[in-house]
Amino acid sequence: MLDSLKSLLPGKVSTTPADLEAHGKDESYPLQRPPLAVVYAENLTDVQATLAWARENRVPVIPFGAGTSLEGQLIPQGPALSLDLSRMNRILQIAPEDFLAVVEPGVTRKALNEALKGTGLFFPVDPGADASLGGMAATNASGTTTVRYGGMRPNVLALQVVLASGEVLELGRAVRKTSAGYDLKDLFIGSEGTLGIITRLTLRLHPLPEHVHTLRVFFKNLEAAAQAAYSVMASGLPVARLELVDARGIAAINRYLERSYPERPALFVEFHSSSREALQAESRLALELMQGAGTLSVDAAQTQEERTAQWEARHQAYWALVNLYPGKAYLSTDTAVPISKMPALVAYASRLLGEMNLQGSILGHVGDGNFHTLVVFEPGEAKAEAFSERLVEHTLALGGTCTGEHGVGLRKKKFLPKEHGPALSWMRQIKGLFDPEGLLNPGKIFD
Amino acid sequence: MLDSLKSLLPGKVSTTPADLEAHGKDESYPLQRPPLAVVYAENLTDVQATLAWARENRVPVIPFGAGTSLEGQLIPQGPALSLDLSRMNRILQIAPEDFLAVVEPGVTRKALNEALKGTGLFFPVDPGADASLGGMAATNASGTTTVRYGGMRPNVLALQVVLASGEVLELGRAVRKTSAGYDLKDLFIGSEGTLGIITRLTLRLHPLPEHVHTLRVFFKNLEAAAQAAYSVMASGLPVARLELVDARGIAAINRYLERSYPERPALFVEFHSSSREALQAESRLALELMQGAGTLSVDAAQTQEERTAQWEARHQAYWALVNLYPGKAYLSTDTAVPISKMPALVAYASRLLGEMNLQGSILGHVGDGNFHTLVVFEPGEAKAEAFSERLVEHTLALGGTCTGEHGVGLRKKKFLPKEHGPALSWMRQIKGLFDPEGLLNPGKIFD
Incomplete structure (x- = not known):
């Protein structure tokens, strides 16, 4: 079966053990599973060819940027292709006069900021890892500067995406304001590769302070x-x-x-x-x-x-x-609450670690009401997950969210029914509309 | 037929000529058409009852806030109910410690800012008119302060909406950041009453400078x-x-x-x-x-x-x-372009007024690249519309949008195929998903 993929995309398909291993895991999720193959797309046509093959062979596709996601977003749930976009790493345009840059999805945030040197501008979203900008849009990343500059949504003005069908859509416009119809751009931001593959981003730049x-x-x-x-x-x-x-x-x-x-x-x-x-x-x-x-x-x-x-x-x-803690497993929570509730939730998390006799550390973006509890545990032990459940339960009761910035992936799926109520079924229906065959990153966000 | 509506919502249904006239027009669109009746909803149950009646009788529903829209958003395209939300004007919560307010959709921006006096906070979105906050969310309003504080999307954290089916959804969370699934909140903001009726808003407040x-x-x-x-x-x-x-x-x-x-x-x-x-x-x-x-x-x-x-x-x-210009008709354009293109577009608009021998004035939010050309013309004359078409054509060629802040309504529908290309059909499909019978504000944004 993979032979036809290799002849469709000569020199761009890898099945080496190292490639498969690197594309079957992320930076934090405990389970791994290699994809069937890795396709290194170099342009839009490669992405469409991969999707055409995937439709014909009924093999799901998982977009892959820099591999820095934390919630299992990249990990196959069955036989699947990993569509690696890291070679789509061209900066297509820098327009300082408009505070804009247009990039391919594999450009990392550090590479972009390097390229911006001398313009007096920077791209502010900073999740820590040198993530790809496509991946950052897919997971609605944010980070240390979000309290001032916002996360990906206000800083991505437009996207080019390819749907499972191969259709190419242009979402949003390179302007500061538009009210021209439904906001599909923000629908795709944070959809974790389940609605389409991001192939180009128009980003908002800010003056260096x-x-x-x-x-x-x-x-x-x-x-x-x-x-x-x-x-x-x-x-x-x-x-x-x-x-x-x-x-x-x-x-x-x-x-x-x-x-x-x-x-x-x-x-x-x-x-x-x-x-x-x-x-x-x-x-x-x-x-x-x-x-x-x-x-x-x-x-x-x-x-x-x-x-x-x-x-x-x-x-x-x-x-x-x-x-x-060498040899230990670890889990990072990602709760966010209204800002006045943050001190109480920090205290709760700290107390709960003690109560449950867990080792852990609390750190994060408290200016946004968002912090992480990194819980250390013996591999296989269920206590850390129980901690996460109790913390999220408490967070939701305070009006908060189970994930401020890491996204849902595999790990947070179980919290969405409670967080969203009936709205979750409408998210599923939108998924069904854009990807009726379930080809795009199945099993993420919802089953 | 209306008798059953009146007995369902006693004292809340009006068919007086004054009410019908006031609900069949907006502040700028040249055509008017009265609705069949006006329902003054006082709470969520009234909204659901109106929708139940509308489904049963196959009569469309048009949500109505303060009547200050400009593009025909409120004007029936056939027999329809106007669902007036101005009596849902309670401020449900002000939480200065979280920079939040929770309001019903009929609260106007000025009423909210009045209620915020003494808290040191304000709600910044300022479209000029004393619009209702529900209407402002529905049209993704912005205004003079948007260059600093953003428009409705970043300043509305959560919405309660009622779908055509009567189902109630809670979209978004009262937090500064969340990455928990698809962004339905921003999908409903700017949907101009075509996807659901907004019945509650959680707003972000800012410190008074x-x-x-x-x-x-x-x-x-x-x-x-x-x-x-x-x-x-x-x-x-x-x-x-x-x-x-x-x-x-x-x-x-x-x-x-x-x-x-x-x-x-x-x-x-x-x-x-x-x-x-x-x-x-x-x-x-x-x-x-x-x-x-x-x-x-x-x-x-x-x-x-x-x-x-x-x-x-x-x-x-x-x-x-x-x-x-008493007795004249007028049309306001609402183009927005990348900021560096704004001076050229202003010059183009000014020149075009002269070329077409039209009287008009140019004003607006140039800090966002968004400005209005108010064109004055004889009622019935086609020249102003031709001006608007040429200006939008030029705007789209510069990468801009046909509407920075007024929304689509009836007047901008014809520009969307060119602005959005294939993405427009996906907006239609989302409309079909949420409102398969076409009960909610039909004929707006698209036919």
């Missing part, structure tokens, strides 16, 4: 740090990043990256401004608010290098923690 | 004003409003509101900041940039009253212009 001020603030306990984060947000100050790392996370960073931060719960905070005076005023007010919640010490990054080092530390916290 | 600086800047000609607006946007300065009014618009405002502004093309500009120093630095830089494009004079509002007067003038420009 002229002035940046970055702080590390350490607190006596986790509750104080969470409360301080809430106080800063409640003040309406225009923070650009506001990240919580608990004491265990700081300890892991110290060990993994050879840092010597105080091993206490910390907030990593950043302000962006076009004016130095505004920046100083904002930072000063933020510090006063945080001191009210009980700071132990404050440390400001003085140079660009120090800033980069601070955010590298935050981004590596996940890997630092994983590294602390 | 501590410092506001408002300028009126007058230019030697329209091209200079448009170019100045582009220079300000290209600099990345965080403007909160950036509005163009041409000389004819200023003259109309002077006459209608008894002002004495210089009758020259003007930019109305506003900055919001938490710091006075930042505000001064930003305004200064903006002024320098505008002076480079050729300013004649600059005028800063010194007090809150002056600011309010300035924005009232901008908001009343449409009515001021209409008032200049």
